[in-house]
Amino acid sequence: MAQDRYGPDVLASDWRASARGRRSEAWPAEATLGLVVEEVTTDFCGEIVAVERDLGTVTLEDRRGRRRGFPLGPGFLLEGRPVVLTAPVVRSAPAAPRRTASGSVAVPGARARVARESRIFVEGRHDAELVEQVWGDDLRVEGVVVEHLGGVDDLLGALREFGPAPERRVGVLVDHLVPGSKESRIADDVRRSPVGAHVLVVGHPFVDVWAGVKPERLGLRSWPDIPFGVEWKHGVCAALGWPHADQADIARAWRQILSRVTSYADLEPALLGRVEELIDFVTTASD
Numbered sequence: 464m465a466q467d468r469y470g471p472d473v474l475a476s477d478w479r480a481s482a483r484g485r486r487s488e489a490w491p492a493e494a495t496l497g498l499v500v501e502e503v504t505t506d507f508c509g510e511i512v513a514v515e516r517d518l519g520t521v522t523l524e525d526r527r528g529r530r531r532g533f534p535l536g537p538g539f540l541l542e543g544r545p546v547v548l549t550a551p552v553v554r555s556a557p558a559a560p561r562r563t564a565s566g567s568v569a570v571p572g573a574r575a576r577v578a579r580e581s582r583i584f585v586e587g588r589h590d591a592e593l594v595e596q597v598w599g600d601d602l603r604v605e606g607v608v609v610e611h612l613g614g615v616d617d618l619l620g621a622l623r624e625f626g627p628a629p630e631r632r633v634g635v636l637v638d639h640l641v642p643g644s645k646e647s648r649i650a651d652d653v654r655r656s657p658v659g660a661h662v663l664v665v666g667h668p669f670v671d672v673w674a675g676v677k678p679e680r681l682g683l684r685s686w687p688d689i690p691f692g693v694e695w696k697h698g699v700c701a702a703l704g705w706p707h708a709d710q711a712d713i714a715r716a717w718r719q720i721l722s723r724v725t726s727y728a729d730l731e732p733a734l735l736g737r738v739e740e741l742i743d744f745v746t747t748a749s750d
């Protein structure tokens with residue numbers, strides 16, 4: 464019978480003790496991509512494919528392509544030796560871009576234009592932050608304000624309150640705008656309404672704007688499939704091994720995702736085109 468190297472309960476005993484009873488100190492090891500380690504409580508062995516500094520997690524991929532997330536810290540073996548995994552050291556800041564994150568030519572020192580009356584509405588805070596991350600410089604030059612609604616269930620009421628007009632256009636970005644969805648019915652109601660002539664409602668096919676970020680930017684082949692009835696953001700965090708107990712955990716997860724977005728190239732074309740369309744719509748109203 465093979466000897467149990469770590470004892471019946473790794474966490475209850477000194478997992479750093481060797482089979483001969485001699486204490487083997489755990490050494491710090493930087494969790495660099497490509498390093499192969501073993502997590503001792505599960506015996507899961509794999510290559511490090513992602514490190515989430517803000518979340519304090521590391522993702523391993525085994526030889527069968529299966530991925531699991533674990534907290535950074537003690538509890539890992541590197542070439543059979545106990546190690547404490549730490550997040551990689553940030554080496555240096557990137558040089559200042561010559562173009563904006565959206566791909567436009569940067570205008571150094573340009574002042575923000577006085578805000579137009581026209582607006583872009585988005586569903587939630589994360590949508591607004593993502594638009595700001597990529598198109599913020601362009602929107603300030605154009606004088607376009609982005610407002611988040613907290614959902615589109617009462618989009619028609621919000622538009623009536625705003626009062627769209629020929630020089631006061633509204634562009635609306637909607638999640639999950641696919642045939643037969645609730646969002647598509649709301650968009651149709653807006654188009655048929657008296658304010659519809661001065662409003663453009665467009666959308667992307669993703670359940671949530673998180674999925675508008677290319678999964679490869681987070682070391683994923685694709686975003687996880689979340690069962691119907693499970694709140695999508697919580698389901699994604701659970702599938703990736705990220706903390707998801709409360710809204711603060713979800714906010715930290717979103718910050719981690721947003722940190723991987725540095726330009727338009729990090730977003731899916733189905734989202735990129737729709738935002739560009741809205742910017743064109745609201746900026747042609749008063750020029």
